[in-house]
Amino acid sequence: MNMPSWTDPKLGTMKRAGLWLVEVVGEGNVFTKEDVKQAFPGVSQADRRVRDLRDHGWQIDTNREDASLGANEQRFVKQGEPVWEPGKGTRPGTSITQTRRREVLARDGHFCRSCGIAPGEIYDGTYEAAQIDIARRAVRQQDGSTSTELVSECNRCRVGGRGTVADLGSLLSRAAGLSGLDRTMLLGWMEQGHRDFSAAETFWADYRALPEESRAKVREALKLVAE
Template sequence: MAQPSWQDEKIGTMKRTALWLVQEVGEGSLFTKAQLREAFPGTAQIDRRMRDLRDFEWQIDTNREDLSLGANEQRFVKMGEPVWEPGKGTRKAGTTLTAPQRRELLTRDSHMCRSCGITPGQAYSGTYEAAQLDVARRKVKLASGAIEVQPVIECNRCRVGGLGLSADLGDVLTRLGHLPEFERGILAGWVQQDARAFSELEQLWAAYRTLPADARAQVREALG
């Protein structure tokens, strides 16, 4: 099916924005907020219309997802659903989060990244970069085998690293059922507290795993 022109004002703004990205920017290319606004002069909330494309699996990165980007730069990474085609681009009920829903999700997920545990404003280890939290959408394979997309709070770094990842709830539940009663009780305590304190030994192991090969060799020498 031939694409309509992004300049066709008879189609909706979100669809025109998608076409502009495809026809003028191109996948993998950078663009700025100024370029977007120049393409759609006088269009209110054009930034939001572009963000709406993420609900249809379009990947458009800002400096929150790609730390190499400037504050006013964005990258059109990947096209998603061709929203300009008939029957496409229709938002499913509940896919857009309101501000109260976002606050509820942050509270539910303890105001921390569920992947690495960092909290908003906390500096990443060894850097002066402060973490920012946002709502990510993660595909979850349920015990029934069905796939469901569920919201989860993640930091900007983990969102980048977790793009395309999915979770297998069925596998987690199966493995849980195989745990001895003693270990099951320990896990229940961690789950209830939603936290686990790591011993000095475990922290050293985690630090060792991050070292380059030459540095790991020095650790092995020190251990004898």
């Protein structure tokens, strides 16, 4: 099917915005809010219609996902559903209100549920501070259906986790097979909201991150201590 022109006034603003990104901006390229205003002069909330494309699988990054972008810049990363085709782009919008955003952040403890980093903390080995926002996560239920739920994630994990589907049904099935001791231990961690790692567990995590030459030295050192 041939794509219509993004300048066709008979199309809705969101459809025209999608076509403008494909035909004018191009995947991988950067655009600004001013570019949107110039492309759609006199059109109310044109920038919002661009954001609405994310609800249809379009990846449009801001500086929250891509630290190389300026405050007013966005990057058109990947096209999603061709919203200009008949029957497409009709899904109701799922914009997250500021009130709902605050509720989810408070519920999740104001830190990234994927990696545990808090807002403003610096990522290891970088000068980049984490920003926490709300991500939509697909969750597979016990009956096989998939729903979309909201979770707090940092800018890195939101980008890396796109397309991830959490398997709640599998987790619940595994929960039924746990021993009484394991269930008690897990419930304790859940009630506290964290778990304490033993010295051996934290040592193991640090050891695994070493290059093989250094791992060999650690193994030899432990053997000498054990003898």
